[in-house]
Amino acid sequence: MKLSTMQRWISPKRSIQGKIFIAFIAVTLVSIISITVIVYMSMRETIMQNAITSVSDSIRQADESLNMMLEEIDRLNTVVVTNKNTVIDTLLSPNEEISYEWFQEQKRIDEFLSSLIDYKAYISRIAVVGLNGKVFFSGGPWLDRTILGTRMMDYMLQNGSRHAYFKQTGVSDAITIGREIRYDRAPIGVVMVDLNYEFIQKTYDVRPTTDSMIYVLDKEDEFVYETQADLSFAPSYQEIKKIHQQFTTNGEGVRQYIDGKEYIVVSRQSDYTGWSTIALIPMDSLLTESVRLRKLLAEVSIIVFVVVLIVSLQVSSRITLNIRKLKSLMMFVKDGNFTLPQKEIKSEDETGQLYLVFISMVEELKRLLEGIHLSEKEKREAELTALQAQIHPHFLYNSLNTIKYLARLNGVPNIEEVSGSLIELMRSVLGNSSEFLTLREELAYVEHYVSIMKYRYMKPIRLITEIEDDALLDCRVLKLMLQPLVENAIIHGIGPLEQDGFVLIRVYExxxxxxxxxxDNGKGITEEQQEYLLEGTGTNGETSRFSGMGVRNVHERIVRTYGDSYGVHLCSEPGLYTKAEIRLPKLEKSIRNTKREVI
Structure with a gap:
């Protein structure tokens, strides 16, 4: 990897490629983790549900198979208890043992019993036990009159009006299904059929895992069947009994902790026998497959993440390729190089559009710089020309003072007056650089201007000022605001008159x-001439000679400074007068930074 690429990854926050790469990786990582967790949890739940469904179906099928065998045995018992000639008469016969009649009876009932259980491998023995001590059986194990008085016999007599179920333990395990034999409404014996216990074991051996446990309990909470595996962690009898009492109806599967270990408990109660089947499935064993699946998902996720990491690096690099090219061009221009190298970006996306805008901007910048260089050259030439033609104000003041002094020596008061007024006028214009001055200063400037203009027309021009309040003289006004208006009144109003004229300046609040x-009391002006004046020229196109600013200029300066509600308004009556009305805000305190040149 190149050094520049390494630097981009060292500081990804400063690189678009690094940000895109991190965004790809973040989205991919979140997606992989989310999908892995969802798949794992879904598979885990599926495994649990499949186990519950499998065990529930197996228990149901086992119950149905057992019920079919029990129903068949119940039918055999019914055949026995209703057979009068072979069973009931034999039990009631007075014949004793070791007699020919007894032998014939025994042979006949043995053949009858044998015919009932032939081809029924799930029946290990069928027996008829009379209360008088007669015992007849077919199959094994051996049975004799010692059965009388036993717990099983008492249980059959108490509960055998229809059918009774009893689990034998001892020499051989079996489930005994018995029924009373009655004659003349009195019990005379019991018929008992032993169900081979191996069939029960095979029927209920439906464990989904090797450490799962199956328990079948009767109505008295006695074990009919239990898992025979040697499991040291198997729950105690009390725990099984407690679970049996909790789950009296068929359950779909409940997660429960027993002795600190988590199990899935599936229960079912037989409608035929009333027995309850309880299956305990340890969660650890059940989820062994899910653990392997989790490892597999983790390995696949790591492989996918590495692949996406490599692909993201390549994709982010290709996406930002044009951006890096554009950056190098900008750095090239930053160094002052406006002749761009051949690094064209031909893409039509936003980067390509930025490239076109950048090229256009560089060309425009190059054109502007060339214009600036040309302007600077012309400016330097103009400054040189102005410097060569410049006359220092001190030289003008000294020259005018010399003229004034000579006029006084030679007794020429008019030249002395004009020279003095011109000195004060230039001092006001050139010696004050502020845009504002007081009304008092502006009026003094106008007086000096009028004193010069009256010698031009060789006739007296009176300047009359009417001040409503002397305090208004300290108000701040724009510099050279009144001079263009007074100049316009003299040149276009009073000048053409043969008689004497005057200019009235009235100030009020x-x-x-x-x-x-x-x-002024001049000849007046027409509306067209008023429009010309507001455009900056007189009726004959003559501009303001001294200040270079006309009425229009004064109006625009006022509007630009104070707003549209202020300015100059002209009104005139031809042959009588012309009036220029100036409207300004009253600014009593003048805050100025006036720079006066000391002469």
Whole structure:
């Protein structure tokens, strides 16, 4: 892996490729873990449900098989107890043993009993026991009159009105199904059929795992069948009895802890015998397959993750390839190189569009820089020209003072007045760099301007000022605001007149606004001329000669500074007067940073 690639993986937060790679890995890891957990839990649950279903079906089939054999035995018992000639008469016969009549009776009943159990391998013995001590049987083991008075005999007599079930233990295990033999409404004996216990063991050997346990209990909570495996961890009889009492009906499968170990308990109660079958399946053994499945899923997940890791690395690298190319181009331009190398990005996605925009931006930047270089060159040339033509204000002030001094020596007061007014006028214009000044200063500037203009027209021009309140003289106004209006009044109003003229400047306050009217008694102007003046030129196209700013300029400066509700408004009556109305906000305190040049 190259060094640049290594650096991208060392600091993935600074690399788009690293972020894409981490996003792929995060999504893949979460997906793999989620799918693995879901599959494992689903398979685990499926294994449990399959085990429960299998055991439930097996127990049901075992119960049905046992019930079929018990029903067959019940029919045999019915045949025996209803046979008068062979069974009942033999039991009631007075013939004693070791007599020919007794031998004939025994032979006849033995043949009868043998015919009943022939070809029935699940029956090990059938016996007829009379209360008078007569005992007849077919099959094994041996049976004699010692059966009388036993617990099994008493149980059969007490419960054998229909059929009774009793488990024998001892020489051979068997399930005995008995029924009373009655004559004249009185018991005279019992017929008993022994069900071979091996068939019961084979029938109920339905354990899903080797350490599972099956228990069959009768109505008295006695074991009819129990798992014979030597299991040291098998529950005690009390635990089985407790479970039997809890699950009296058929159960689909319940998880329960017994002696600290978790089991799945499946139970079923036979409708025919009333016996309950309980299956205990240890969870550990049942989920052995799920453990192997979990290991397999883990191995597959690791392999898939490694494959996705490699694929994600390649995919993220290909996705960010054009971005890295674009970055290298930007770094190339950053160093001041505007001639781009041949690194075209031909994709039509967002990166390709960014490349086209970047190329266009570089070309535009190159064009702008060339324009800036040209402008700078022209600016330097203009500055050089201006520097060569510049006359320092000190030289002008000193020259005008010299003219004023000579006019005084030679007794020429008009030249002295014009020179003095021009000095003060230039001092106001060139010596004050602020955009604002007080109204008092602006009026003084206008007075100096009028004193010069009256010598131009060789006739007196009166300047009349009406101030409503002297405090208004300290209000702040725009610099060179009144001069263009007064100049317009003199040039276009009073100048063409033959008689003397005047300019009236009236200052007054109106609703916290400062109003200034500039009125002359000139010939007046038409509406078209008013429009020309507001556009910056006179009726003859003559501009403001001294300041370079016309009425339009004054109006735009006021609007730009204070808003559309302020400005200049012209009104005139041809042959009588012209009035320029200025509306300004009243700003009493002037906060200025005025720089005056000391002469």
């Amino acid at each position: 109106d609703a916290n606004h400062l109003n200034i009217d500039v009125v």
